[in-house]
Amino acid sequence: MSALDLLASAQPFAFDILERTASTPRVQAVVQQSLAPAFLLGAIGAIMNVIMSRMIWIAGRIERIEETDAEARAPRTARELAWLERRRRAAQRAISFATAAAVNISLVIGLVFISAYITAQIGSLIAFLWVLTMVLLVTGLVHFLHETRLAARGYGRDE
Known part of the structure; x- marks a missing residue:
């Protein structure tokens, strides 16, 4: 051919x-149907911005501590470093889940537009992806809550 x-x-x-x-x-009509997911995408972006700001501060503090001589560090500094690592892991998980939610809601927006112009019924798929987005977002927020609780407790206290 x-x-x-x-x-x-x-x-x-x-x-x-x-x-x-x-x-x-x-x-x-399609644009109106995609407004709610688009607003959710904007909200996810704002949440990710807050988490990333905290992550940047944590990473900077870890770098400053690691620049000091390991033998000269006080035991308190070692506890702080372990605390910062726990906070960084929690923030990384929060960012990962929020990013997955953003990707998922972007798929929902795309599928809403596609569904208006095809004959196949994909409403169940769109609903499933919406619910999955919410699960991913809530999971990310739980990890963010964990990071903020670690920050509030401080590094001088055991969990």
């Missing part, structure tokens, strides 16, 4: 897609 034949066979499909997407009210 030549490239010309391929283009000729794709022409009816292209016109069909163009015809389906030409309706302004239909496009407006």
